[in-house]
Amino acid sequence: MLIQKHTKLLVSIAVVLPALVLLYIYLQPLVNLLTYDLFGLKPDSHLGASINFFFYDTVKILILLFLISSLMGVVNVYFPVERLRVFLTTKKLYGLQYFFASFFGAVTPFCSCSSIPLFIGFVNGGIPLGVTFAFLITSPLVNEVAVAMFLGFFGVKATLVYAVSGIALGMVGGFVLGKLKLDRYLSDWVKAIQTNTERADEQWEAEHTPFVDRLPIIITEGWNIVKKVLLYVIIGIAIGAAMHGYVPENFFTQYLSSDKWYAVPMAVILAVPMYANAAGIVPVIQVFVAKGVPMGTALAFMMAVVGLSLPEATLLKKVMTWKLIGIFFGTITVFIIVLGYLFNLIL
């Protein structure tokens, strides 16, 4: 019975996975067939191009999103955040703890409602504030949705630049914030926890569930992430597709080109109060880039939109004073602006 269940699961994975990959490879001809032959739209018309673009991008993004979410789910099974905490508190890492905290912030699926338990868990385990910040910075900044959207819209190179600089930002940001000795700006009850850390039960309990038993859960979670952002993806791509067909070439160049020194800070500062998720915003950004906004400015804008959000700030109010939240957000904003200039120089 149990063996049967596993075989069925493995067979369905063996069928679905290659099918998804094949669909991904042959997507453009398939979509052409659908829009131009079946719907009878003209490829050189605005409407035809927009609808073709819409179908192609939506399906492509959903496949990428599902695969990446599932992949991160697998990583997370073997390296959950509890294990990271044990790792960070028990090993001598000679500065590498900033890297590990930032890196695992990136690969851990992000949920804003977990940021407080995470924060307290880290503080409670005696992890320094700077290292905790390193995790806290990358956790929303580099997440599965942002990575999938970037891969789909900007390709491998831009995705790598985004992910690597995001992780670097977490490391440097955490390090700098750690050096500023900000512990006194934590909420009083958090300070009390800090002076009374528990290292007693620093044993990470591995759950010995076989991988095949976990796979259905991982895949369901991956699918849940896709379902959750589906609507935003569709709206974002629809707006992008509409703009693509109708906004004239080089429309934005006159305002946001890289030789205007104020373009990067303006884009970043505009982005901080914006609370959009990566799923909705990337398709629109892509049109901006296609119509003349430099890649670096666009990347900096994206980082500020996903990495810094006001709802997260209000959540953090539970554990820190407004002053600390201000310093935290201010530092990251400055770093993102610097990164934006840097990207414009090298990309």
Added chain:
Amino acid sequence: MEIKILGTGCPKCKNLEKITREVVEQNGFEATITKVDDIMDIMKYNVMATPALVVNEKVEIKGRVPSADEIKQVLSKY
């Protein structure tokens, strides 16, 4: 059995509580369900990803909202 739902009040946590209550009711499990939202109490279970489902003080599921079927399976063990 004693069921505890750990969570600081996010939508996912409320969702887990709702599904768990439904499963208990529909299958006639004898259980008390308590919602734990104090962060320090949550920390005692060594849980950093909420929501979590605790049965008789053992953390069964954490960091996600399981399906009704999965909750039923977990509760059947007790």
